[in-house]
Amino acid sequence: MITVVIGAADQSVAYELQAALAEMDGIEVQFVVDSTPELAAAVLRLDPDVVLVHDQLGPEPALQTVRDLSLRRPACAQLLVTGSADTNQFSMAMDAGARGVVAFPPAYEDLRVRIAAAGEWAHQMRRILAAPAEGGGMPGGPGRARVISFTGSKGGVGTTTVATHLALDVLRNLPGHRVCLVDLDLEKGDVSGILEVRHRTSVADVAKVSQDLSAQAVGDAVVLHESGLGLLLAPVDVRDIEAVDPQSLREVFAVLRHQYDLIVVDAGSHVTPAQAAAVELADEVVMLVTPDVLALRGLRRTITQWENLGVRKESDVHVLVNRVSRQSSVSIETIRQLTRAPILSAGLPAMFRRLEPVINSRAPLELRDDVWWRALRVVGQEVQVVPGGGTAETPPRRDGRRRSRRRGEDAGQATLEVVGILPALLVVLVVLWQLALVGMTAIWSGHAASAAARAVSVGQDPTAAALGEMPGSMAGDLSVHTSGDAVTVSLRVPVAAPGLASFPGGIETTRTVVMEP
Structure with a gap:
């Protein structure tokens, strides 16, 4: 076709x-x-x-x-x-x-x-x-770099950390690969802080000359990290942000695609024209969420705005759950029910205390916890950042020995916490059942009152007539009162099931007696 x-x-x-x-x-x-x-x-x-x-x-x-x-x-x-x-x-x-x-x-x-x-x-x-590049390179090959945009459902979900660490890990395990990390969180870009990089040029500098852009101009703006990672960073001066518009970004990415094999974008958590352009141009978009209500609301709001702008459909966005633990109040299964976007099976474990030292020291590669790096590699394989089926070696300790795998090391891995929602589900079912009993009690009370009124009109016993309309298990909860030309039936609401127990008071129904001639 x-x-x-x-x-x-x-x-x-x-x-x-x-x-x-x-x-x-x-x-x-x-x-x-x-x-x-x-x-x-x-x-x-x-x-x-x-x-x-x-x-x-x-x-x-x-x-x-x-x-x-x-x-x-x-x-x-x-x-x-x-x-x-x-x-x-x-x-x-x-x-x-x-x-x-x-x-x-x-x-x-x-x-x-x-x-x-x-x-x-x-x-x-x-x-x-x-086709893969020679030597086991990435899909896309030279001249067609793969662009992966990471966005956050709200601030603080770990977008910059995940994007930076994943780019570094790809470069570490594929030394010949050309990887560029672009920081498009223009107002609060933290890539330079995580990697401790000082820069004078930024994405705004190449955006200003996008009408006559050359590979040399882009290359001069890219800062080379000691790891070999190329960095196109956010502007230091907030006044330069205005120069970064969707049209200039398209020109910049067109040049970057010919210079690198992989482009990782930190697109931030705010829907801006620059972020929308990065989402539209990307081959894959990964939205980071944490298992909490605010992050899920942000996920829904951001995807709706993207669809309104026509840059990305919900089904084309991958959702990555970060900071998952067995104590999470919101499970991955719950998140799956709240969005049509595919959920990446490789949730990232909640291990902020182990990440905090390397974040503060600005040395991500000093992290020797293999759980984190393995989880990132699975994410990379799911969005085709790294070659499928490839596994990287466990990072060595500083003394050269391999880190032994401790029992329970993967305690923070994402799991489908179905058991965690069962109590809430049971409570909902019990409430619905009790509401159904209230409704049935009101119906029985109405039938009994009508029967009692007819009995009075023909000179019969109203209580016997009312009991005839009731289930046997509810007979003890019925009372009939006659006053002038009206009959009132009171029926108590059963608890859990008829015949076990009843709530105090009851549902009263009154019918007017029409005397037969």
Whole structure:
């Protein structure tokens, strides 16, 4: 199946292209747009195989849009639709990055051949870019780095710690890998604090020159950590934040994808234009939550805002539960019921006291607890950060010996605490059952009062008539009172089951007696 997005401001052009493609087997038109901004958003969101761009599409020049999309989606084949398919037009389209030119109005067979060729090229490019690099490298290979964005449902859930430690661990276990950590928590970026890095350049500096961005400019802004990790850090001066907008970030990430094998992004916990761009551009998005109500509310709120902005659907977000322990009041199973987003099976253990020394000393690699690193590697495998099936060696102690595995070392690992919710579930069931008994008591009381009123009207015993409408186990809880032309029946509500016990008082029902002539 070849997927196609059409960009044409003229509705007649769009209709004719869509109608022609609808008659072709194996071709699906995903979206039709009438402006260049909408076309860019649709291509980035849907990642089609082929894009048809009408040369009259605006407001930005169509060839400029082709050039931009070729940088952001290198495996997407673009065809320029034009009414003047001369040599000059063809040459300009090729220079911009298009795969060919389609004359309008198109001949059916010519359009079919060009779409098929463009689709085959796109599929082949995807296979090449998805193939592992030589030497067991990452999916994506050179020229197509994998981008993983980590976000937090609220502040303090450990987003920066997890993103930084995972990037360092990948680099430690794949020494030849090129890894870059980008800090897009622009207002409160803490990556430089965790790694004790001083910097004068930041992501804002490259954003300011994004209109004429070069690999050299990005390379000069990246700070090289002693571990070999590349760092593109948040600006020190809060006034520089305004320079970091979605358009500039797209240009920056397009260059970074060609320079690195893996890009890890700390996108912070606040929904900003920069965070939205990082979420939209990422191959995988991981939302960190902690097992508490505030974090779960933040998860729901953030994903709703992303969906409203059209940058990421809930089903395309991975949820990672951090600080899980057997004492957690909210289980992973409970979180799973509150969101449609897939929950990563590798929850991270609650081990802040063991992480605190290395965070304060700004030396993450000094942490020798293998439980933490193993959990991070499982997370990496689930989101395809590290090669599937690979296992890293246990970090050695400072004296060179392997750390022995202690019994109970994984006490903080995430488990499905079903037993923990059983008491609350039982309480809910008991309350519902008791409410049902209250309702049934009210119904029986009404039936008994009506029977007693009829009995009085014909000169019979009202108590006997009322008892005749009652279950035998409820007879002892019934009382009948006659006053003038009215009959009142009082029936006590049973506790747990009829005949066992009753609440004091009762449900009273009064019926008017209509005397028979």
